[in-house]
Amino acid sequence: MPTNTAITPPTATLTNTPDLPQLPELGLSELQALMTSWQQPKFRAKQVLDWRNKGVLNPDEMKNISAELREKLKTELLCEPLSLIRRECSSDGTRKYVFGLKRGRFTGKMVESVFIPEEKRGTVCISSQVGCVLDCPFCYTGTQGFEANLTPGEIVAQILAIKADLHREPVSGELHSDITHIVYMGMGEPLANEESVHRSIGLLMHEEGLNISRRRITLSTSGLVPQITRLGEVQPVNLAISLHAATDSLRDELVPINRKYPLAELRQCLNVYPLAKQRHITLEYVLLDGVNDRPEDLQALSRFVNPERERVNLIQFNPYPGSPYRGTPKDNMREFAQSLISKGIRATVRRSRGQDIMAACGQLKADTSRTEK
Structure with missing residues (x-):
């Protein structure tokens, strides 16, 4: 390995x-x-x-x-906008990369990216910001605060650096060693860095660039409604929403941007987001024990989902130092999923990857105090 x-x-x-x-x-x-x-x-x-x-x-x-x-x-030219500081390898084949910026006053700031290999695909999870402008309390990245927006070149350079690393040292076993899918699910809120993210998507899709199909690119956002609308008009890639609660009172706490763009506005926006044939919007829902996994939370989520256009992806909470939350037990997660399915809603439980190297969902945070492993 x-x-x-x-x-x-x-x-x-x-x-x-x-x-x-x-x-x-x-x-x-x-x-x-x-x-x-x-x-x-x-x-x-x-x-x-x-x-x-x-x-x-x-x-x-x-x-x-x-x-x-x-x-x-x-x-x-700045040919190499990022410097690879550290690579960490999980027991499940996942790789986490820590990159340092080399741009003016942002030199030395760090971002993290993750490569997630499976048997038939290889997904890169890329960052769009150093830290994050949002402060969702269950997400480790949010504890870092916001430090910088990445340029289009720094966003694309993450993928190119990982591509080079995989060429030098492919993933072992039967796991995929090529990059087939891109997800904007790393550090930062992509739509708060709208111009750079739009440009980077264009570079990834262009036939003279990496020539990645629109169907293989997914952007995850906490729900910036005007920006989602513009994304659908300019770069209608696959869309994922960090939902995590389906009542305004709870979502105001877990996803504070909800105070600006409440669920009714988000619902209206999602109803008209352009979807390609056989595509759907993913509603991401981290299950927190005793917080958003109660019967009333299930009912609220069932009412919010548009089953014809959306599916629910239930996510295990991945702990981080100092977190006040606990994850919902796995048996309860499966029961929650089955309850949604029984109501005609497509629901899956995401398999957590890279947890042993702090590379799983919600665990990314550039630790500038660690330069060696």
């Missing part, structure tokens, strides 16, 4: 870099324009793009371009 790896202490590699254009966020036409301005043949842009799409961001590793162009790339 791959081992946990401490790459380097951040202070050794995360030097303050000027705010240069970032290679992971450039398209072919933009690279061609750069080549022209650098008096390089246009076809060099496609060569650089091909390396980038393989996860190779260090110009010194781009063997079919000239030494002169490699130096130009290193001085005029």
Whole structure:
């Protein structure tokens, strides 16, 4: 099994870099324009793009371009917006990556990403912010507070870095070692970093980029209603809602953005979100013992769900240091799911992955005090 790896202490590699254009966020036409301005043949842009799409961001590793162009790339672009600080490997094959930013005053701030391999798919869970603008009390990321929005290049660079790592050291056994699906479910509220997230989705889907199907990209949001509407108009990827309660009084406590966009507004928004054929919206619901798993909570959730357009994904609460909550026992989770199913609602219990390395749902938080494993 791959081992946990401490790459380097951040202070050794995360030097303050000027705010240069970032290679992971450039398209072919933009690279061609750069080549022209650098008096390089246009076809060099496609060569650089091909390396980038393989996860190779260090110009010194781009063997079919000239030494002169490699130096130009290193001085005029921020080719590697992230530095891999640490990789941790779970007993179930899940990998967690800790990356350090290399951008101006944000140099040294850290984000976490997760690769979740299964037999027939490999999913990358990416972050959109350092910390989070929301403070949901059951989520470890929320205890970090908000520190920075990621750029489109920093969002895409997470995927490229993981792609390169998997090429160097594939997942062992029968688990998938290729990236087939992307979920915006890491650190941060994606729709609070709307412009960067929209741009990153476009880069992921573009045929000259990673060429990932819209059907294989999922964005999870706590319920920013105007932004959900715009997402449906601009980048209608798969949508997941961090619901966690189906009454305003309880959701105001668990998901504080509900105070601004209450359930009635969210319900109206979800009813018109564009869905491709045989697609549905996922309502994510972390079950907290004695908090949102009572009979009255079940009834409220049953009333909220639109069974024709939505399914419920029940999530085990993953503990973190200092948390005041306990997870609902697994037998009770299964009973909760069966009760929903009996009411004609599609419901599943999510299998928790990477819990032993704090990589499971709600456990991501960049710990800057740990640079070695």
